[in-house]
Amino acid sequence: MQQKPKLLIVYTGGTIGMINDPKTGQLISFDFNHIYHHVPELERLNVQLETVSFEIPVDSSEMNPLLWKEIAEMIHLNYDNYDGFVVLHGSDTMAYTASALSFMLQNLSKPVILTGSQLPIGTIRTDGKENLITAIEIAASKNSQGESIVKEVAVYFEYSLYRGNRSSKVSANQFEAFSSPNYPELAVAGVEIDYNLERLLVPKKEGLKLFTNFENHVALLKIFPGFAANVYKNLFDIHQVKGIIMETFGAGNAPSSDDFRQLIGTYIQNGGIVLNITQCSSGSVQQGKYETSSFFDKIGVISGKDMTTETAIAKMMYLLGSESSKEEILKKLPISLVGELSE
């Protein structure tokens, strides 16, 4: 008889595992083992489930590189003993964690599926049950050669599977809370789970590699009409900020004020790294298409193409933390390392 796939559920916190505190009326995390009580269907699935939990589950607003490291290490440590991994995580920063994990766990040959919910699992209308059960099914799915179908970090939410580093949270109240504007869904769950096989990541043969160093001295600057560059003077200080992600207009455009140009030019000359992504929810930066962005090309701003903000931040932190030379960082920022951008 074929062995049931063995999965590890990593519980980090988030609404899916929260209950209403009757005293304060606020949502607080509860003991993860109660999940079985609320989802008895888990016992009937054709998988062996084991769980590991953060000692103190967190609202995902509390996530940070140290907690990302904890998740990545839990998976790395248990990698050979399981067929796949489901990470239960608050939806608010799930796209950031999924992006970070895609850089931390490279060349996966097994699925790492993040999911969560908008309503706690104990609520009658919860979306958590379906999300959890289907995420488990995806994490356990194998092809006819016995290999995992999904070999990457992905987010499953409301009938769709997205590449983790292409996903963003787009709604605070709809069950359909995620989207992947620049990359098609990896799978859609209907009567059957329909995988978009051609779009799944093909890992390198080198085997799993773990990276856990992140440099968090980075900044995110969203440009807006009338913004006074001088207000941001301290941001362009290389001693404080090693890399800046700049969210610009449309295809990568920004105001051409002398103040701004001087700040950004001096910062780059002093060793700073600036990555240009669009504040539009879909589409790509095309530096040099307009006069208002050709200046960026001249001074060495890097085009982030169609990366999401979440991925741009995770990638900047990852490269600053793992590469010792600036040249290498500049080379790797605009190319796809783990399927995070379209070339």
Ligand code: ASP
């Ligand atoms: N605040 C919660 C969190 O991100 C929301 C959720 O889980 O959906 O942890």
